[in-house]
Amino acid sequence: xxxxxxxxxxxxxxxxxxxxxxxxxxxxxxxxxxxxxxxxxxxxxxxxxxxxxxxxxxxxxxxxxxxxxxxxxxxxxxxxxxxxxxxxxxxxxxxxxxxxxxxxxxxxxxxxxxxxxxxxxxxxxxxxxxxxxxxxxxxxxxxxxxxxxxxxxxxxxxxxxxxxxxxxxxxxxxxxxxxxxxxxxxxxxxxxxxxxxxxxxxxxxxxxxxxxxxxxxxxxxxxxxxxxxxxxxxxxxxxxxxxxxxxxxxxxxxxx
Numbered sequence: 001x002x003x004x005x006x007x008x009x010x011x012x013x014x015x016x017x018x019x020x021x022x023x024x025x026x027x028x029x030x031x032x033x034x035x036x037x038x039x040x041x042x043x044x045x046x047x048x049x050x051x052x053x054x055x056x057x058x059x060x061x062x063x064x065x066x067x068x069x070x071x072x073x074x075x076x077x078x079x080x081x082x083x084x085x086x087x088x089x090x091x092x093x094x095x096x097x098x099x100x101x102x103x104x105x106x107x108x109x110x111x112x113x114x115x116x117x118x119x120x121x122x123x124x125x126x127x128x129x130x131x132x133x134x135x136x137x138x139x140x141x142x143x144x145x146x147x148x149x150x151x152x153x154x155x156x157x158x159x160x161x162x163x164x165x166x167x168x169x170x171x172x173x174x175x176x177x178x179x180x181x182x183x184x185x186x187x188x189x190x191x192x193x194x195x196x197x198x199x200x201x202x203x204x205x206x207x208x209x210x211x212x213x214x215x216x217x218x219x220x221x222x223x224x225x226x227x228x229x230x231x232x233x234x235x236x237x238x239x240x241x242x243x244x245x246x247x248x249x250x251x252x253x254x255x256x
Contacts, residue, residue: 004026004027004030004031004033004034005026005027005030006018006024006025006026007024007025007026007027008022008023008024008025009022009023009025010022
């Protein structure tokens with residue numbers, strides 16, 4: 001809007017410009033235009049105030065949301081620190097140099113698995129030294145082909161409450177042996193002739209136990225004789241059976 005022109009009253013009429021001590025007036029048209037412009041400015045100012053208020057409220061809401069997110073982030077950081085502390089406290093000192101606690105735990109788990117493998121190997125060595133398992137492991141390789149050749153019922157031995165086929169027991173005592181039930185035998189017990197026993201006890205075992213009360217061995221160590229006595233025979237009907245196994249050329253045994 002252009003500046004409103006002012007006039008002062010003189011004897012000659014209206015003179016443009018203001019004069020001190022004179023009556024100063026403006027044109028009605030200029031006055032109306034000025035009033036209209038002022039109202040427009042007031043309206044714009046009101047709209048600006050509303051916009052400013054909305055922006056302020058939005059800013060406050062954003063600040064509140066930011067503070068809430070910051071609080072959540074702080075809580076998450078605290079939980080992470082606590083879990084990291086717990087993880088690191090459960091890992092030995094030698095693994096705490098890892099930058100990642102997950103990596104430290106993985107290293108510790110790998111170490112435990114390795115130790116478990118070592119302990120399992122030691123356990124197997126210990127089991128092999130036990131009477132039952134020492135024999136059991138030695139005969140597993142030839143158990144199936146031997147049993148496949150036998151006809152009729154199997155004699156069953158019992159050690160530590162676990163039934164074992166008689167051929168298992170005989171195989172555990174040596175590489176070459178003979179197992180036979182004479183036709184003249186009328187009772188329900190087996191007759192064993194075992195030759196070429198293991199290298200630790202290269203001798204001959206003769207068991208003829210019609211009462212199932214004794215187990216007699218010649219040329220055996222006392223420990224092995226005691227272990228053999230721990231086997232208990234169970235009665236079965238007599239059968240005609242003759243099986244022998246002798247060492248074959250190369251690895252393994254040969255059925256005859």
